[in-house]
Amino acid sequence: MYVAVKGGEKAIDNAHALMREQRRGDTAIAELSVEQIKQQLPLAVDRVMNEGSVYDPELAALALKQASGDSVEAIFLLRAYRTTLPRFGYSEPVDTEQMQIERRISGTFKDLPGGQVLGSTYDYTHRLLDFALLAEGDSAPSEQASNNMGVPQSHRSEARTEAENSDKLEACPRVLELLNQEGLIEQSRGDGEEDITPRDLTRQPVNYPVERAVRLQNLIRGDEGFLLSLSYSSMRGYGDSHPFAGEMRSGRVSVELVPEELGFPIEIGEVMLTECEMVNQFHGSKDQPPQFTRGYGIAMGRAERKAMSVALVERALRAEELGEAVNYPTQDQEFVLSHTDCVSANGFVSHLKLPHYVDFQSELEMIRRLRKAASEASAQPSKDKADTAGEEI
Amino acid sequence: MSSQLSSQLNKPATQTAGAEGYNFAYLDEQSKRMIRRAMLKAVAIPGYQVPFGGREMPLPHGWGTGGMQLTATVIGEADTLKVIDQGADDTTNAVSIRRFFAKTAGVATTEHTADASLIQTRHRIPERQLRNDQILIYQVPIPEPLRFIEPRETETRKMHALREYGAMQVKLYEDVARFGHIATSYDYPVMVNDRYMMDPSPIPKFDNPKMNQMPALQLFGAGFEKRIYAVPPYTRVVSLDFDDYPFEVQSWEESCSICGSDHSFLDEVIMDDAGNKMFVCSDTDYCRERVEQGFTAENPEGQQGLTPEHNQVQQENKKQDDTKAEEMAL
Incomplete structure (x- = not known):
């Protein structure tokens, strides 16, 4: 008899129990702790924080554990938690110029005030599997050293230890501001433009076209893979973008808040940030001489791929504002911003797993009717012909 | 008409949460107030898509987050909730959403259409005619009927403002030219109150006539797209067609x-x-x-x-058929 959709309730319970069992894996193997994930998978944690839009490494690590390591699922968990959090207020804008630099590189100047700081990076590692890790030991020190081979001399990888040893840190002005002295690059803000608290896109609906602050907010929450591919496409010719990495820096920045009852800023903590500024060409217009323009990206934690992708896409989306032709998807606000969110994208694609019996039934009925009409129509003329032929005889 | 909605809206916010750490029916009262405002606007302008600050919900987009936000907003302790997916109460997603509200709002749930004060639905309108004291809440994936003709929001907004719906008529005409009749079988566009073109959500066109002059309030929520729209009770809802190719149901x-x-x-x-x-x-x-x-x-x-109850059902269905017939005559 008819059983197809019965028993949904029990099926859900069983599915969840099975999922919990699968997540735990072989119980003979020690369980992974949230602290271990936080400490040993920090880049995964950073991605979940970024797209989950919450700076909380512990909760991000918990989400990763609960999601069996699926970052999109973990991001979703964190988002669903975030949406219930009360908003106490808005922090003061963070000053990344005062960042305690861990890593800072520029693709445009060999040396510059503050120096290049290589910091920790996978960039110059040779991608050889380290079988020492498989044996659950640390990789040999000699290997670590060889991993750093091929680093240009100007990359002062020892700068950090030097800085740590000396009491005074060298000032680290933004690279792009150096170009400003000659007026070669656009100002990061217009004359007399003041800081405004940006609209919160998780609280207010987005109506296109949207301002730059909302675009950036959207991109920073956006799916890393999607943004990476979009920026890649814009560099390969589907968009007129092949910029220079003016600067990439990561480190800790203090966050300040002005409580209403105090009226002056107090420091409430520190966040780890990665910031990227791209330098793009601009051919100038009637009113403006040629100068460089900026693309800006920032991300929580150590997330260089993300910060660079945001900066590239962000600049491409400024096409309209700068009077450039909008020819490619990456330059199209509605196309890019409506599709960046991995939680939405995943939700909508995976909703195809939900039953669509009714709609499909409607389509079945329709296609049967169309086919019936078509076969009747093709049968009809030959019959007419036969009739006429008969009459003639 | 709106006395029904406002009686729902004026229910005091209750703090007796069903799930620990969460407000009654999950959403905080500020968010509910924001959604109610959008809802009132939607009822005042039948068929018009009102943007709202759609919240992120603990279910994925496309799985009913829009409908859930509306349900969370209008539901009160005295309500009885029914949730259907594909017309059935025991499809997995319907079970999941019903449980969500049983847990977070602690309200009574039912599978009986007649006993429900709120019905959240995906893809169907119940066969039994709804009453004026019931609210039907639709889950909507894509609220814009013109989306597949014009993907840009900036453009479709203009088309609605100018009531420029020719493109849809052309699409339907192309169907007639190619197949001999209109080949849209679900998600079939309607005109509401002779003003706005509306996407009825992916219900089969079989259900479209039920929307016309329905005694119950119909609310539509699209979570990801952050839009709410509504058809107030007893509102004219007409499925698009041509004089020589009238609208037909399966x-x-x-x-x-x-x-x-x-x-x-x-x-x-x-x-x-x-x-x-x-x-x-x-x-x-x-x-x-x-x-x-x-x-x-x-x-x-x-x-x-036959039981009296049965007769009632039969009569109601007959009435529905009559309305359908009237609709065809129009």
Whole structure:
């Protein structure tokens, strides 16, 4: 008899129990702790924080554990938690110029005030599997050293230890501001433009076209893979973008808040940030001489791929504002911003797993009717012909 | 009309949360107030898509987050909730959403259409005619009827403002030219109150006539797209068509293998490898009700000695058919 959709309730319970069992894996193997994930998978944690839009490494690590390591699922968990959090207020804008630099590189100047700081990076590692890790030991020190081979001399990888040893840190002005002295690059803000608290896109609906602050907010929450591919496409010719990495820096920045009852800023903590500024060409217009323009990206934690992708896409989306032709998807606000969110994208694609019996039934009925009409129509003329032929005889 | 909505809206916010650490029905009261405002605007401008600050919900987009936000906003302790997906109460997602509200709001739930004060639905309108004291909440994936003709929001907003709906008529005309009739079978566009073109959500066009002059308030929520729209009770809802190619609903040669109904929307169930199939009512509560009243596949006319309740159902259905006929005449 008819059983197809019965028993949904029990099926859900069983599915969840099975999922919990699968997540735990072989119980003979020690369980992974949230602290271990936080400490040993920090880049995964950073991605979940970024797209989950919450700076909380512990909760991000918990989400990763609960999601069996699926970052999109973990991001979703964190988002669903975030949406219930009360908003106490808005922090003061963070000053990344005062960042305690861990890593800072520029693709445009060999040396510059503050120096290049290589910091920790996978960039110059040779991608050889380290079988020492498989044996659950640390990789040999000699290997670590060889991993750093091929680093240009100007990359002062020892700068950090030097800085740590000396009491005074060298000032680290933004690279792009150096170009400003000659007026070669656009100002990061217009004359007399003041800081405004940006609209919160998780609280207010987005109506296109949207301002730059909302675009950036959207991109920073956006799916890393999607943004990476979009920026890649814009560099390969589907968009007129092949910029220079003016600067990439990561480190800790203090966050300040002005409580209403105090009226002056107090420091409430520190966040780890990665910031990227791209330098793009601009051919100038009637009113403006040629100068460089900026693309800006920032991300929580150590997330260089993300910060660079945001900066590239962000600049491409400024096409309209700068009077450039909008020819490619990456330059199209509605196309890019409506599709960046991995939680939405995943939700909508995976909703195809939900039953669509009714709609499909409607389509079945329709296609049967169309086919019936078509076969009747093709049968009809030959019959007419036969009739006429008969009459003639 | 709106006294019904405002009575829902004026229910005092209760802090007795069903799930620990969360407000009654999950959403915080500030968010609910924001959604109510959007909802009132939607009721005041039937068929117009009102942007709202859609919240992120603990279910994925496309799984009913829009409908859930509306339900969370209008639901009160005294409400009885029914949730259906594809017309059935026990499809997995319907079960999941019903449980969510049972847990977070602690409200009574039911599978009986007649007993529910709120019905959240995906893809169907119940066969039983709804009453004025009920609210029907639709889950909407894509609220914009013109989306597949013009993907840009900036453009479609203009088209609605100028009532520039020719493009949709052209699309339907192309169907007629190519197939001999309109080939849209679900998600069939309607005009609401002779002003706005509206996407009825992906219900089969079989259900479209039920929207017209419906006594119940109809609310539509699109979570990801952050839009709310509404059809107030007793509002004219007309499916698009042409004078010489009038709107038609699906019909089946078969009738339900369980209750023998020849007038409800039927699901096709494949029975074996040879492709043998049976047809059953998609609205499981309607089917159950008929079986209780003695209708069977062998005896579609029902047994002797009909209950008064049965007569009522029959009358209501007849009334619905009449409305349908009127609609066709228009």
